Amino acid sequence: MEPLVSHEGLVAPLDRDNVDTDAIMPKQFMKSIARTGFGPYLFDEWRYRDPGYYGKPAAGRTPEPGFVLNQPRYAGASVLLARRNFGCGSSREHAPWALHQYGFRVLIAESFADIFFNNCCKNGLLPVRLDAARIDRLMAAVDASPGYRLRVDLAAQTVTTPDGDALAFDLAPALKTLLLEGLDETGATLAHADAIRAFEAAHLERSPWL
Numbered sequence: 001m002e003p004l005v006s007h008e009g010l011v012a013p014l015d016r017d018n019v020d021t022d023a024i025m026p027k028q029f030m031k032s033i034a035r036t037g038f039g040p041y042l043f044d045e046w047r048y049r050d051p052g053y054y055g056k057p058a059a060g061r062t063p064e065p066g067f068v069l070n071q072p073r074y075a076g077a078s079v080l081l082a083r084r085n086f087g088c089g090s091s092r093e094h095a096p097w098a099l100h101q102y103g104f105r106v107l108i109a110e111s112f113a114d115i116f117f118n119n120c121c122k123n124g125l126l127p128v129r130l131d132a133a134r135i136d137r138l139m140a141a142v143d144a145s146p147g148y149r150l151r152v153d154l155a156a157q158t159v160t161t162p163d164g165d166a167l168a169f170d171l172a173p174a175l176k177t178l179l180l181e182g183l184d185e186t187g188a189t190l191a192h193a194d195a196i197r198a199f200e201a202a203h204l205e206r207s208p209w210l
Contacts, residue, residue, distance in 0.1 A: 001124040003182035007105045008151040009078030012068055013142045019082060020089030021116060025098045029054045038094055039101030043069060073146045081138055082109040086127075087116025096123040106152045108159065110135050121175040124182070126154060128169045154179055 029041050032054050044052045047069060049062040063070045069077070080099070086109040087095060096119045099107065107120065108128045120127045130138075141161070142148045151160040154176065159167040177183070 001182040004105060004124065004126055004179045005155055006151065006153045007078065007126070008149060009105065010074065010076055011079045011081050011108075011138070011142050011148050011150055012074040012077035013139055014068055014080060014082045015139055017083040018085045018088055021087055021092050021095040021113075022089055024087065024095040025092060026052075028052070029098075030092060030094055035097055036101070038098035039103070042098040042102040043067070076103070078103050079106045079108065079150050079152070080104050081135070081142060082107065083135065084110040084132070086112050087120075088113040091115040091119070093119050093123070096120045096125050100125050106150075108135070108138070108150075118175070121171075121178055124179070126152065126171075126179055128152065128159060128171075130159070130167055130169060134167055 023043060023046065025038060025041065026045050029038060029044070029052075032038075037054070040058055041052055041054065046067050047064055049064055052061065065071075068074055086107065095116060099120075100123055104125065106126045106128060108130060110132050111129060112120075112127050117127050138150075138161075145162075149162060152158075153160070154171075157169050157171060157176075159169060161167070
């Protein structure tokens with residue numbers, strides 16, 4: 001995965017509580033486990049009026065004009081701003097795959113479902129938790145200011161607004177390291193491959209009957 005040290009991007013507001021993983025990546029797209037090609041179907045049942053399926057081209061489909069990601073002012077957004085309990089529901093990893101493949105690198109919300117939060121960090125997405133009052137202020141600013149952008153510094157654990165207000169956030173050190181170094185759990189384990197091999201050799205020498 002690509003390391004994420006800092007990111008600046010256009011913000012798209014999804015002003016809803018309890019956005020579940022079936023809304024993020026509807027169940028009919030889970031027939032594929034290829035880990036690619038899910039971006040076009042992000043929020044599919046909210047973005048389109050006609051039903052979609054994996055492999056169906058966007059050309060010819062009927063978009064829902066009121067949905068935020070279909071509005072021209074949010075084209076190319078890479079920061080998604082949401083409310084509380086984002087990513088609730090099933091633990092499908094397809095949800096963070098779709099968000100990342102659509103183009104999002106940072107998710108900002110009041111709270112996230114625990115499994116979804118961890119899945120994001122293991123798939124190159126930074127989930128940022130801010131309190132409700134700050135989310136309210138950001139929602140209002142995005143609505144009032146077309147082209148509103150935020151700068152997110154993972155190393156410093158801050159979100160900086162266009163007027164220079166730096167909002168601090170917390171992230172567990174292990175998850176922070178995965179994102180900073182562009183690793184998933186397998187990659188993090190392989191970083192200790194020499195130590196693992198040394199342990200196995202010593203263990204076999206002590207216990208040759210194994």
